[in-house]
Amino acid sequence: MDIKREERKFDHIAHAVELEKGPDSAGWDDIEVIHQALFRYDLQDIDTRIELFDKELDFPLIINALTGGAKGLEKINGILASVAQELKIGLAVGSQMAGIVNKEVRHTYQITRQKNPEGLILANVSALAQPKDALAAVEMLEADALQIHLNGVQELIMAEGDRDFRGLADNVQEIITRVPVPVIVKEVGFGISKETTQQLYKLGVRSVDISGKGGTNFASIELARNPRESLEFLRHWGITTVCSLLEVKDLNLPLTVIASGGIENGLEMFKALGLGADAVGIAGAFVKTLIREGEESLTKKIIDIKEALKIIMLTSGAQKIADIKNNPLVIKGDTWFWCQQRGINIKKYAQRS
Numbered sequence: 001m002d003i004k005r006e007e008r009k010f011d012h013i014a015h016a017v018e019l020e021k022g023p024d025s026a027g028w029d030d031i032e033v034i035h036q037a038l039f040r041y042d043l044q045d046i047d048t049r050i051e052l053f054d055k056e057l058d059f060p061l062i063i064n065a066l067t068g069g070a071k072g073l074e075k076i077n078g079i080l081a082s083v084a085q086e087l088k089i090g091l092a093v094g095s096q097m098a099g100i101v102n103k104e105v106r107h108t109y110q111i112t113r114q115k116n117p118e119g120l121i122l123a124n125v126s127a128l129a130q131p132k133d134a135l136a137a138v139e140m141l142e143a144d145a146l147q148i149h150l151n152g153v154q155e156l157i158m159a160e161g162d163r164d165f166r167g168l169a170d171n172v173q174e175i176i177t178r179v180p181v182p183v184i185v186k187e188v189g190f191g192i193s194k195e196t197t198q199q200l201y202k203l204g205v206r207s208v209d210i211s212g213k214g215g216t217n218f219a220s221i222e223l224a225r226n227p228r229e230s231l232e233f234l235r236h237w238g239i240t241t242v243c244s245l246l247e248v249k250d251l252n253l254p255l256t257v258i259a260s261g262g263i264e265n266g267l268e269m270f271k272a273l274g275l276g277a278d279a280v281g282i283a284g285a286f287v288k289t290l291i292r293e294g295e296e297s298l299t300k301k302i303i304d305i306k307e308a309l310k311i312i313m314l315t316s317g318a319q320k321i322a323d324i325k326n327n328p329l330v331i332k333g334d335t336w337f338w339c340q341q342r343g344i345n346i347k348k349y350a351q352r353s
C-alpha cells in the first residue's frame with residue numbers, strides 16, 4: 001500500500017475545497033454574448049442533448065477527474081456517479097494508478113460503473129503511464145474513453161513528483177495505439193497551447209481537454225502541501241482557459257475539444273461552447289459544493305447550470321447545442337491582446353450569424 005499516495009488524494013480534496021479559484025481569472029469576462037431581442041423559440045423546445053464518445057448526454061457537461069484510490073473515496077465517487085446517472089452527464093474518475101497497483105482500492109473507482117452502468121465514464125491515468133496500465137485503467141471501468149493527464153508543473157512542485165519527462169510524446173503515441181477507446185489528452189489547470197496541440201495532433205491525438213488557468217490551481221494546492229518561496233510564481237503560470245480554447249480552435253483541426261478550468265455556471269458554459277468547445281468539464285466547483293453542502297446541493301447546482309444554459313440559448317437564438325457555435329461573440333480585454341499577438345483570428349467570432 002502506498003500510504004503517501006493515499007494521503008495525497010485526501011490532501012488534494014481538502015486544499016481544493018479550501019482554496020478559492022484563481023488567483024488569475026480564467027477569462028470569461030472577456031467574452032460577451034450578443035443578446036438577440038426578437039426571441040424565436042419556446043423555452044421547452046430548447047434542446048441541449050449531445051452525443052459524446054458514443055453516449056448521449058442530456059447536456060454537454062462532464063464532472064471532471066477528481067478522485068479515487070484510497071479507502072473512503074468510494075463514497076465521493078459513488079455520489080458523483082449517482083448524480084451523473086440521474087442527470088445524464090459524463091463523469092471522469094481521478095488518476096487510477098493507485099487502483100492499478102493495489103487491488104484493495106480498485107472499488108473506489110469501479111463504484112462509478114456500478115452506479116452508472118450505461119453512462120459516459122472516462123478513465124484517467126498520467127500521460128507517463130505505461131501503455132499496459134492505461135489499458136488496465138480502461139478495462140477497470142469499461143470506460144468509454146481514457147483521459148491521459150499532462151501534469152508536469154504539479155509534479156515539479158511535489159517533493160515526491162516526477163522530474164524526468166523524456167519519452168512523454170512517444171508514450172502518448174504508444175498509449176493511443178494500445179487503447180481501444182478514444183484518448184483525451186488533458187491538462188490539469190495550466191492550459192494547452194497551439195504548439196502543443198499541433199504536436200499532439202501529429203502523434204495521433206484526436207481529443208483534448210484544455211483545462212486552463214483560472215479555476216483549480218494545482219500550483220497553489222502543491223505549494224500548500226510543500227511551501228517553497230522560490231516557486232510562488234507558479235501560481236500564475238499557464239494559459240487561461242479562454243485563451244487556451246481560442247488557441248486550440250484557431251488550428252481548425254478535427255479534434256473533439258473539452259473546455260475546463262474555472263467553469264462554474266451556465267453562462268461560462270455557453271461561452272465555452274460558443275468558442276467551439278464540444279463539451280465542458282467541471283471539477284473544483286463541484287467538489288466544493290459536494291463537500292461543503294452535500295449531494296442535494298450538487299444536484300441542484302447542475303440542474304441550475306442546465307437551466308441557465310437553456311435561457312441563454314433562448315436569448316441568443318440557439319435552439320440546439322450545435323447552433324451555439326454560430327452565435328456571435330465579442331472578445332475583449334487581455335484575451336483580445338493575447339489573440340492579437342498570437343495571430344489568432346477572432347474577427348470570425350464577432351461577425352458570424
Ligand SMILES: Cc1cc2nc3c(=O)[nH]c(=O)nc-3n(C[C@H](O)[C@H](O)[C@H](O)COP(=O)(O)O)c2cc1C
Nearest residue numbers: 016064065094095149188211215216261262283284
Ligand atoms: C481534488 C482534485 C483532484 C484532481 N485529480 C485529478 C486527477 O487525478 N487527474 C486529472 O486528470 N485531473 C485531476 N484534477 C484536475 C481536474 O480534472 C481539472 O482538470 C482541473 O481541476 C481544472 O478544472 P476546475 O477549475 O473545474 O477544477 C483534479 C482536480 C481536483 C480539484
